[in-house]
Amino acid sequence: xxxxxxxxxxxxxxxxxxxxxxxxxxxxxxxxxxxxxxxxxxxxxxxxxxxxxxxxxxxxxxxxxxxxxxxxxxxxxxxxxxxxxxxxxxxxxxxxxxxxxxxxxxxxxxxxxxxxxxxxxxxxxxxxxxxxxxxxxxxxxxxxxxxxxxxxxxxxxxxxxxxxxxxxxxxxxxxxxxxxxxxxxxxxxxxxxxxxxxxxxxxxxxxxxxxxxxxxxxxxxxxxxxxxxxxxxxxxxxxxxxxxxxxxxxxxxxxxxxxxxxxxxxxxxxxxxxxxxxxxxxxxxx
Amino acid sequence: xxxxxxxxxxxxxxxxxxxxxxxxxxxxxxxxxxxxxxxxxxxxxxxxxxxxxxxxxxxxxxxxxxxxxxxxxxxxxxxxxxxxxxxxxxxxxxxxxxxxxxxxxxxxxxxxxxxxxxxxxxxxxxxxxxxxxxxxxxxxxxxxxxxxxxxxxxxxxxxxxxxxxxxxxxxxxx
Numbered sequence: 001x002x003x004x005x006x007x008x009x010x011x012x013x014x015x016x017x018x019x020x021x022x023x024x025x026x027x028x029x030x031x032x033x034x035x036x037x038x039x040x041x042x043x044x045x046x047x048x049x050x051x052x053x054x055x056x057x058x059x060x061x062x063x064x065x066x067x068x069x070x071x072x073x074x075x076x077x078x079x080x081x082x083x084x085x086x087x088x089x090x091x092x093x094x095x096x097x098x099x100x101x102x103x104x105x106x107x108x109x110x111x112x113x114x115x116x117x118x119x120x121x122x123x124x125x126x127x128x129x130x131x132x133x134x135x136x137x138x139x140x141x142x143x144x145x146x147x148x149x150x151x152x153x154x155x156x157x158x159x160x161x162x163x164x165x166x167x168x169x170x171x172x173x174x175x176x177x178x179x180x181x182x183x184x185x186x187x188x189x190x191x192x193x194x195x196x197x198x199x200x201x202x203x204x205x206x207x208x209x210x211x212x213x214x215x216x217x218x219x220x221x222x223x224x225x226x227x228x229x230x231x232x233x234x235x236x237x238x239x240x241x242x243x244x245x246x247x248x249x250x251x252x253x254x255x256x257x258x259x260x261x262x263x264x265x266x267x268x269x270x271x272x273x274x275x276x277x278x279x280x281x282x283x284x285x286x
Numbered sequence: 287x288x289x290x291x292x293x294x295x296x297x298x299x300x301x302x303x304x305x306x307x308x309x310x311x312x313x314x315x316x317x318x319x320x321x322x323x324x325x326x327x328x329x330x331x332x333x334x335x336x337x338x339x340x341x342x343x344x345x346x347x348x349x350x351x352x353x354x355x356x357x358x359x360x361x362x363x364x365x366x367x368x369x370x371x372x373x374x375x376x377x378x379x380x381x382x383x384x385x386x387x388x389x390x391x392x393x394x395x396x397x398x399x400x401x402x403x404x405x406x407x408x409x410x411x412x413x414x415x416x417x418x419x420x421x422x423x424x425x426x427x428x429x430x431x432x433x434x435x436x437x438x439x440x441x442x443x444x445x446x447x448x449x450x451x452x453x454x455x456x457x458x459x460x
Contacts, residue, residue, distance in 0.1 A: 009340055016347065020369075021408075026328045027361045028412045038355045045307050045355075052311035060315040090332050127308035127356050129364070130321050131405060135358060136310070170356075197347035198425070203320065264317070 041163050042136070046168045050124040050138055103108040116233060118152075118270040119143065124168070129274055133176035133196065133204065137269060140167045148231050148281070150272045156237035157181065158223060174238070175204035175263055183208055183238055184226035185255075190215040191226050194238060194257065204263045206239060208255040211237055215253055217241060223257050233275040297452045298333065299348060305329055305351045321426060323433040324354055324398065325441075328371050331397040332438060332445045334392055339376030346372025357372040361411065367404035370383075371397050387439070394438035 027035070089184040119139065127134035139145050141164045151158045151171050159173035172179050185208075191212040198204060204254040208223060221241045227234025243256035305326050313322050332344025342343045345409055350368030354361045382389060407424055 009343060013343060013369060016369060017366050020366045021458070023409065024360050024362040024366075024412060035361060037351065038361065041352060041355045045303065045310075049307045049311045052307060053314070056312040125307075126314045126354065127310075129324060129357070129405075130430055131351065131409065132357065136359070198320070255449045264314075 002202075003230070042165045044125050046136065046138060047158050049136070050122065053124050054122075054267075057265075062225075086231070086250045100282060116272045117274040117275050118146070121145075121151075121169075121271055123266050123269060127170075132178070133263070134162070134170050134235075135171040135173065137169050137171055137271070138167065139271065140165045140169050142167050145169050145271055145275060146276075148276060149267050150232050150236070150275060152236055152272060153261060153269050154241065155262070157232070158261055158266070160231060161271065171269075173204075175206060175259060180227040181238065182226045182230055183223050184213075184242070185217050186224050188216050188235055189219070190217060190275070191228065192218070192255070197256070204259065205242070205259040206259060208241075208257055209252070211253040211255060213246065213251055213253055217244060217253070218257065219244065223255070230276060231271060294453055296385065298345065300447070301325070301453075302329065302345070302349055302352065306349075306356075309353075318433065319429060319432065321427075321429040322436050324430060325437060327368065327371075327398060327401055328394055328434045328437045328441065329445065330368055330373055331394045332442050333449070333453075334372045334375045334444075335379055335384060335390060335393055336446050336449050338379055339373070342372045342376040342379070343369060346370075348370055352395055363405050363408050367401045370404060372403040374400070390438040390442035391435040394436040395431045398434045402430065404428040 015181045035152050102207070112159070121137040121139040123135050124138045125136040127136075132220055137151070145164055147161055147163060147164055147222060149161045151160060157174055159171045159179060161169050162172045163170040163217040174181055174194065175198070175200065177196045179196045182191065182196040184191045190211050192208045194206050194208045196204075212216065219241050223241060225234060225236045226234040239257040239259040239261075242258040245254045245256070309324065309326050313325065316322060326349050330342070330346050333345045337345075346368040347365060350365035351363035353368065357364060375393055378393075406419070406427070
């Protein structure tokens, strides 16, 4: 009897493997919305996770605070110095802005910078394993979130919405290696593609590929989105150049970018809801 | 025919749901070298070691599908991997002496490697992963396997006590 049961189980396992494999193929090619099962489970678990995640964040922050107490003093000094510097810059900035306004009105110049609508969301969980850098936010299609909407916080770019549930969405962070963002080195205006990249010791970083070999980029330069792709608005900060690698044939340069966002301490994010037009959506055959 | 205790069939799955939400939220803050342990997989393996095959595989399927809900992009990778992992452990389980304290750790270690290798292979086949195999092995798979093995050593006793009290069904479900 047990023998037959075992064989039955083996058959079930094989059949289910094939079913899941077909499902993988199906979902890998197009994933716009979460499937029914994901929707139901996500709706049930999202509120629970929200509180657990917030609790964990607090505990983590508390221990982090104790650990950091010695460095806080130094940091405080530095910040004070920086603050006075920045205040000086702000004065200059105000002057420049007023000058700019004046000149603009003289030239009747149309403002090309769109004003974006930001929709606040809380992070309620991370993807459950070590293979991908996705996380779950507590806003979904009920709040007007759609696939491909860019996700940012005050430090810069975080990622992009990849799947939308009724009141939750999955966000692919830009340090996941499936993520591609068109970027630009702010100082030199060199353009390239930014891909997620995990360092050997698990740090979350990005790589900027296909940079021209004659680029004068230096370590410490700021990298931002270029706005060439329709998915990301122009000028959102991505990170700082940490390392520069030249290709063997010297055709292109590759930059290692340290993101400005601390991906280990994300709590609140903003989804930009009006940077994409409906016509910007790629034709996916649905 | 004694009546089947419905509570004892449902409890393990409720506990699994609980573990999945912990995995997605709290475990984010116990990363070591960028790797976090997988308590869901650890539980599936321990549960299979305790209860043997039909139930272990069922738990593997349920746990895998729940993990897939929060896996970005594709659905099914973890389902296949956890199911096969639980099934194989369920087969071997009959043949080992389980009272040895190292057995859960060893099985969890090997089971994690097996599961992650299946996931890696599937990611590779579906071209979602471009990572170097050796790098993935040393920076993700092995650390996670060690991490899970430690977790299993700590939690196996707890799981088996929970199993005796709330999960195991004297009426033999299968």
